[in-house]
Amino acid sequence: MPSVEVLLSRLDPSVPLPSYARAGDAGADLVTTTDVVIGPGEREVVGTGIAIALPEGYAAFVHPRSGLAARVGLSVVNTPGTIDAGYRGEIKVCLVNHDLRAPIVLTRGDRIAQLVVQKVEHAVFREVDDLPDSDRGAGGYGSTGGHEVLARTEG
Ligand SMILES: O=c1ccn([C@H]2C[C@H](O)[C@@H](COP(=O)(O)OP(=O)(O)OP(=O)(O)O)O2)c(=O)[nH]1
Numbered sequence: 607m608p609s610v611e612v613l614l615s616r617l618d619p620s621v622p623l624p625s626y627a628r629a630g631d632a633g634a635d636l637v638t639t640t641d642v643v644i645g646p647g648e649r650e651v652v653g654t655g656i657a658i659a660l661p662e663g664y665a666a667f668v669h670p671r672s673g674l675a676a677r678v679g680l681s682v683v684n685t686p687g688t689i690d691a692g693y694r695g696e697i698k699v700c701l702v703n704h705d706l707r708a709p710i711v712l713t714r715g716d717r718i719a720q721l722v723v724q725k726v727e728h729a730v731f732r733e734v735d736d737l738p739d740s741d742r743g744a745g746g747y748g749s750t751g752g753h754e755v756l757a758r759t760e761g
């Protein structure tokens with residue numbers, strides 16, 4: 607995996623550095639610095655104890671962790687959260703409990719989300735009278751079919 611240096615400051619000296627659990631992982635795990643209980647359907651903003659300075663031309667994205675999502679319904683409200691290259695504040699995570707019945711109990715140090723660092727570009731938006739033709743054209747929102755599940759669900 608190619609790598610890029612990202613300057614990091616620990617605002618909470620005892621939190622671990624974000625780390626990739628396995629060599630090929632795209633996301634480095636982030637932890638919560640606080641104990642929190644998130645009720646069914648509720649959301650909570652938690653701190654991660656770290657601030658970063660991304661190089662120009664990069665952004666970082668806060669993604670949910672799939673295991674927690676599947677097991678207890680934990681996700682990120684604004685997934686993926688966008689960390690701008692110019693942001694120097696603490697990275698925070700707006701967590702949500704999608705479970706309709708059970709609260710989620712989180713303890714300081716629990717890995718609650720993952721940070722994906724990516725190259726990004728600015729678009730130069732050039733207004734034109736007509737867009738070039740394409741195979742898809744304006745077909746969207748299910749234009750390619752595959753809606754058997756809807757028929758089964760809606761009866
Ligand atoms: O999950 C997230 C998302 C964002 N941020 C921080 C870093 C980001 O650079 C800043 C602004 O985020 P965004 O642009 O998504 O929020 P906004 O509501 O548009 O705020 P602003 O007006 O400050 O741009 O908030 C986080 O700490 N965690």
Ligand SMILES: [Mg+2]
Pocket residue numbers: none
């Ligand atoms: Mg913004």
